[in-house]
Amino acid sequence: MPAGALCWLPVWRRNLQVWFKLAGPALVGNFGEPLLYLLGLGYGLGSLVGVIGELPYPVFLASGIICSSALFTASFEGMYSAYTRMAVQNTWEAMLATPLDVNDIVLGELIWGATKSLISAVAILTVAAALGAVDGWRALWALPAIFAAGLCFTAMALVIAGLAKNYDFFLYYNTLFVTPSLLLGGVFFPMDGLPPAVRAVAEWLPLTHTVAIVRPLMTGTALSDVSMHLIVLAFYGGVAYVTATALIRRRLHG
Amino acid sequence: MIEAKGLSKCYGKQRVVDALSLCVPAGICWGLLGPNGAGKTTFLRMLTGNTSLTAGRLRVLGYDVPREALKLRRRIGVVPQQDNLDVDFSVVENLRTYASYFGISRIELQPRISELLKFAALESRADSPITALSGGMQRRLSLARALVNEPKLLVLDEPTTGLDPQARQLIWQQLRALRARGLGLVLTTHYMEEATRLCDQVTIMDHGRILDSDSPKKLIARHIEAQVVEVYGTGLDSWHGAKGEALATRFERAGDTCFYYADDERPLLDALRDYPELSYLHRPANLEDVFLRLTGRELRDD
Ligand SMILES: Nc1ncnc2c1ncn2[C@@H]1O[C@H](COP(=O)(O)OP(=O)(O)OP(=O)(O)O)[C@@H](O)[C@H]1O
């Protein structure tokens, strides 16, 4: 038996093994999508935009979509995939007939969601580097930051999965949180131009804080307030993790 | 093996398990019977630490549940009412993945894989996806999967529901073999014949309460006259008024059939000769008679 602290490992490994089976199409998506975004939006739209600050638009964009992709990947995994395992395939029910506890399952899923974010980030970083949209080796530091953000986003999505009665429920979260994050979090354009009220909301989005750490690391611009941004992510992630565990425990153990 | 005292479970206002107290000795096959919604699955889920107790105390294999549920689950195997095999994996991958939840490595499990596949009669299906298996195959795999950790106690919720007679017979043989190896078995079933054949002791419950517990033989002897004559057909009412009611110790009417209970069936059978238009069936009393006597004949739609 894995030591107490590593009980989540078989849960994580199960998901990894399923991912391996479908790794082909998954990787095509992981590499293909950022390539299309960077070529299409980055250079196409970039020819109109020019530079943002001192950053060429493809460079600006690459450091944004690596963050939004972490959000999308983690949210999908924490909502749709986790819900399927919980409520449709009863995978978690099977796990709970073994010495695994709800804590182990939620932790395993959490780390798995972050792992998938990391996989997609590695793909995007590779594509961006190949297109010359990355500033040197320091960009590798973006990966642990993405992993941390992936933990936060997965935990939040697991709360929604814990509350959901069906798949339609996830539309609320997509519409009220994921899309606003994508559009307001500084992925496609800087937040400076937003109306003050909208900007005030955007400041609170975890994606905003992810971009604030990752963009300087990938583009070689000045990095500031790292610990503040990390604390915000840790706060959202921590509260969500505790809530998700409680919700899922109540749901599975009635 | 199981000790429960004042065990209760409420969902909102509904008491699904109601102050249940029982003691099941180690190593036997114990059957839990009851109509739909009686609380069998809920009780089994409490047993494995998967449902919180509203009240009462529960010890299984000497472990305090739910406090020591994780330690307990290391030593038991569970076959759930609804199969929850991992549809993303093949047959062998299911065994391996499930074993990994117990911390059993691939290498540790490897020598036992062929034994488990043989037990499930799935040797030729080792690499089949779960979705390609029939219901009976899935059930057998669920049973084999419950054995990966070499449990002391096996908990089976309706192990043969929905299976054809062949598959059911096979599972019975397997369960008897496990029982002979010293495994304790806890099972629920709606098939009284199954309970009679497999169980050393059965408990009949309804509305979360125990109605009676004993060996199938003793339950039959305690609650039912030894012989049953089922009579149906045209003229049932006139036969009943003229003969049946008086000749039987007890009778029950269910739709177009009348059940007559007696320790000596001969007077009934003799009298039936004069009513050639009636059909009848004579048989020894069985557990189903006890079950219906204790839980009533009405349909459960709760
Ligand atoms: N999670 C739950 N929330 C609310 N009510 C529940 C829950 N689980 C079970 N019940 C109710 O508890 C009662 C007992 O259910 P249970 O599944 O234990 O019955 P059972 O004896 O296993 O029935 P069956 O023979 O149909 O499997 C039913 O009325 C059911 O509706």
Ligand SMILES: [Mg+2]
């Ligand atoms: Mg049940």
